[in-house]
Amino acid sequence: MSNGIIITPGLADGALRRPERSPDVLQQARAFQAERRAARVRSLVAITVMGLAFLTIAGQLVRLAMQGQTEQRISVSAPLATAFARPDIIDRQGRLMASDIVMHSLVADPHVVLDQKEIADKLAMVLPDLNKKSVLNAIADKTKRFAWIRRRLSDAEAQRVHDLGLPGLDFRPELRRSYPLGRSAGHILGSVNIDNKGLQGIERYLDERQRVEPVHGPSLSAQPPLRLSLDVAVQHAVEEELAKAMQRYSAAAAVGLIMDVNTGEIIAAASLPGLDPIITDEHFDKDRIDRLAGGTYELGSVFKTITAALAFEGGIAPATTLDVRQPLEVEGYLIRDLHPAGRPLTVSEIFLKSSNVGAAMLALHDGRQRQQAFLEKLGLTTPLATEAGTVAPASLPESWGDIETVTISYGHGLAVAPLQFAAASAALINGGYRVKPTFLRKSSRTEKRTQRVIAPETSQFIRRLLRENVASKTGTGWRADVTGLEVGGKTGTAEIPGIGGYKAKSVIASFLGAFPMDKPRYLTLVSLFEPTGTKKTDGRITASRNAAPTTGRIISRVSPLLGFLPD
Amino acid sequence: MRILLTLAVAMTLLSAFTLYAVNYDTRDLAAKVRDREKAIKAARRDIAILKTDRAHLARPDRIARHARELGLAPAKRGQFDTYRSSNPFGRAMTVRSEDKE
The missing domain is CATH 3.40.710.10 (DD-peptidase/beta-lactamase superfamily)
Structure with missing residues (x-):
C-alpha cells in the first residue's frame, strides 16, 4: 500500500498523473508530508527508548541470573569468638573418649537492658551458682553492645533462662569439649581452654599435628577421629x-x-x-x-x-x-x-x-x-x-x-x-x-x-x-x-x-x-x-x-x- | 524486517521473563540448600550430643556396676573347658576322615 505511492483523496483510480496543482494544494501536501515525517521520527524514538528499556531490564536479569545476589546479612557489632573444632578421640576399640558438642552461651546487650538489677536477680534464681555482682558489672556500661554472662549452659539451663523472657539477653551457640568417661585417663587426654584450644596431653598433640580447625561459630570438625592405644x-x-x-x-x-x-x-x-x-x-x-x-x-x-x-x-x-x-x-x-x-x-x-x-x-x-x-x-x-x-x-x-x-x-x-x-x-x-x-x-x-x-x-x-x-x-x-x-x-x-x-x-x-x-x-x-x-x-x-x-x-x-x- | 523485529522483541521479552523466573527459582533453590545445610548441621550437633550421651551411659564403671548387680564377674579358671574333655560321648563324636567320604 505504501511503496512510495501517494493516493490523493478525490481522484479516481487510474487518474494518477501529474495534476495541475494550485499553490494551496501544494502547500497543504508539503505540510502533510512534514507532519508524517515528524510522526515517524517520534515513533522511532519511542520504539528505540522502549527497546533500550527492555534491553536494560533483560541485561539486568541476565546479570542477576549469572552472578546471583549476595544475601544481605546483618553484621553484629560484637566480636565473633574464634573457636577450634577438634576431632573425636576414641580408644583402640573405637569407644568415644572426647568429642565436641554445641552448647549455648548466655550473652547480653547492655544497651538494650532495661532493668539491670532485675536481670541479675532473675538470672541468679535460675542459675544458682551465678555471681550477681559479676553480672551487674558486665552489663553496667550502657554504651557497650555485648557482654558474656555465662559460657556454655546446659540445654536445661538455657531453657530456664529463655523462659524468663528478659530483654537484652541472647544465646550464642559455642563448641565445648566433652569427656564422657569423666576422670578416666584424664592425665592422658589433657585439657583445652575456653576457646577449645588444646593445652595439655593428647589434646595438645592434636593442635600440634594441625588436626584442629579454627572456626567462627559452632562448626563441628570433619576430621577423622584420633584412635588411641588405650582400651577404656x-x-x-x-x-x-x-x-x-x-x-x-x-x-x-x-x-x-x-x-x-x-x-x-x-x-x-x-x-x-x-x-x-x-x-x-x-x-x-x-x-x-x-x-x-x-x-x-x-x-x-x-x-x-x-x-x-x-x-x-x-x-x-x-x-x-x-x-x-x-x-x-x-x-x-x-x-x-x-x-x-x-x-x-x-x-x-x-x-x-x-x-x-x-x-x-x-x-x-x-x-x-x-x-x-x-x-x-x-x-x-x-x-x-x-x-x-x-x-x-x-x-x-x-x-x-x-x-x-x-x-x-x-x-x-x-x-x-x-x-x-x-x-x-x-x-x-x-x-x-x-x-x-x-x-x-x-x-x-x-x-x-x-x-x-x-x-x-x-x-x-x-x-x-x-x-x-x-x-x-x-x-x-x-x-x-x-x-x-x-x-x-x-x-x-x-x-x-x-x-x-x-x-x-x-x-x-x-x-x-x-x-x-x-x-x-x-x-x-x-x-x-x-x-x-x-x-x-x-x-x-x-x-x-x-x-x-x-x-x-x-x-x-x-x-x-x-x-x-x-x- | 518487521516480522524479525517483532520476533526479536518477543524473544527479548520471553528471555527476560524466563531469566526472571530462573533467577527466582535459583534463589528458592539456594534457600532450600541453606535450609538443608542448616538441618544437616543441626542433625550433626544432635548426633554429637547423642554419641557423647551413649559413651557416658556405656562407660565401664556404670556397666560394671550393673553387671555386678546381675551377678556377672570376670572370667575365672574352671569356667572354660575344651570340647574334647567336656564331650560326654568321648571319641564317638569325633569325625573320622573316612566318615567324611
Whole structure:
C-alpha cells in the first residue's frame, strides 16, 4: 500500500498523473508530508527508548541470573569468638573418649537492658551458682553492645533462662569439649581452654599435628577421629584396682601401666589421684600431678632387673655364685641386706631374694662406664616424649662414682619417670628390642623391630627369673601370681628421700610385671606411694605385700579383656 | 524486517521473563540448600550430643556396676573347658576322615 505511492483523496483510480496543482494544494501536501515525517521520527524514538528499556531490564536479569545476589546479612557489632573444632578421640576399640558438642552461651546487650538489677536477680534464681555482682558489672556500661554472662549452659539451663523472657539477653551457640568417661585417663587426654584450644596431653598433640580447625561459630570438625592405644575397659579396671589399693594400704598416690612389650602401645595408664579434664583447678593441684610421666622417682629393687640383664650381657651365667654373706663397704658406705642369706648365692638367687649386696657386687663387676652405657642404650637416661607430652627427664647423680654405681644397681640414686622405666624394661622382656612408648594405636604387623639392645638369650634369662620370682614361694613376687596365667615380675621398695637422708617409713612400693611369661605380650608396672602397714600386711610396707598383690588383681581382671582366658 | 523485529522483541521479552523466573527459582533453590545445610548441621550437633550421651551411659564403671548387680564377674579358671574333655560321648563324636567320604 505504501511503496512510495501517494493516493490523493478525490481522484479516481487510474487518474494518477501529474495534476495541475494550485499553490494551496501544494502547500497543504508539503505540510502533510512534514507532519508524517515528524510522526515517524517520534515513533522511532519511542520504539528505540522502549527497546533500550527492555534491553536494560533483560541485561539486568541476565546479570542477576549469572552472578546471583549476595544475601544481605546483618553484621553484629560484637566480636565473633574464634573457636577450634577438634576431632573425636576414641580408644583402640573405637569407644568415644572426647568429642565436641554445641552448647549455648548466655550473652547480653547492655544497651538494650532495661532493668539491670532485675536481670541479675532473675538470672541468679535460675542459675544458682551465678555471681550477681559479676553480672551487674558486665552489663553496667550502657554504651557497650555485648557482654558474656555465662559460657556454655546446659540445654536445661538455657531453657530456664529463655523462659524468663528478659530483654537484652541472647544465646550464642559455642563448641565445648566433652569427656564422657569423666576422670578416666584424664592425665592422658589433657585439657583445652575456653576457646577449645588444646593445652595439655593428647589434646595438645592434636593442635600440634594441625588436626584442629579454627572456626567462627559452632562448626563441628570433619576430621577423622584420633584412635588411641588405650582400651577404656582395661583403663577403668586399672584405675579401679589402684583406687582400691590406695584405700586398702592407705597410700597417698598410685600409678599403674599396661604396655604392649612388642609395639610400645600403652593399653592403660593411670595416675591417682586422677583429674577431670574439664575442671581447670585440678590441673594446678600438685597432689594430682601425673606421677607416671610427670615426676621422677627412685624405684628401688625393680632396677635389679636391669642390673641382672647387664651382668648376663657381660657374660655372667645365672648359676654364677657370689659370696654375699658379709656387708659390702664402698667408698666408706656399708651396703647390707635386709635379710642376709647367710650363704653364697647364685645370680638367680640374688634376683629372687633381692639381695642388695649381690646387686652391688654385680654392678661393681661391670663397672660405671658399662652401667652408664647400658642405661643409655635402654633409653633410661635419654630424653623421652610421648604424644601426651614430654616425660620428666631422669635425675642423674651429680657425680657417678663407685657408690652411685652400687646404689643405682638396686634402684637408688637415679630417679626416673615410671613410664620411662617401663619402656626400658620392655626391651628386657620382648626378646631384646627397644620400644618407644606410644599412646596411638599401631598395627603390630607393620611395625618393624630394629633396634636390638640386648641379646635374645639375656631376655630369655630375665623372663625365667621374673617368672620364677612369682611362681616360687621363695620369690618376692608370689602374691602377684594369677591362677591359670603365667605371670612374672619383680618387686621394688624404695625409701623416699627427705631432709638429711631417706625417710624410713615412707616408701614407693613398685612391682614390674609381665604376662604370659611363655611368650610375654604385656608389661605391667604398679607403684604405690607411701603405703602404710595394715593388719593384713602384718604392718609391713614392702612391695611384696602391696604392689605385688595389686598387680595380681589387675592382671586377673584385665587378662580376659586382653584375650587371655584362664585355662 | 518487521516480522524479525517483532520476533526479536518477543524473544527479548520471553528471555527476560524466563531469566526472571530462573533467577527466582535459583534463589528458592539456594534457600532450600541453606535450609538443608542448616538441618544437616543441626542433625550433626544432635548426633554429637547423642554419641557423647551413649559413651557416658556405656562407660565401664556404670556397666560394671550393673553387671555386678546381675551377678556377672570376670572370667575365672574352671569356667572354660575344651570340647574334647567336656564331650560326654568321648571319641564317638569325633569325625573320622573316612566318615567324611
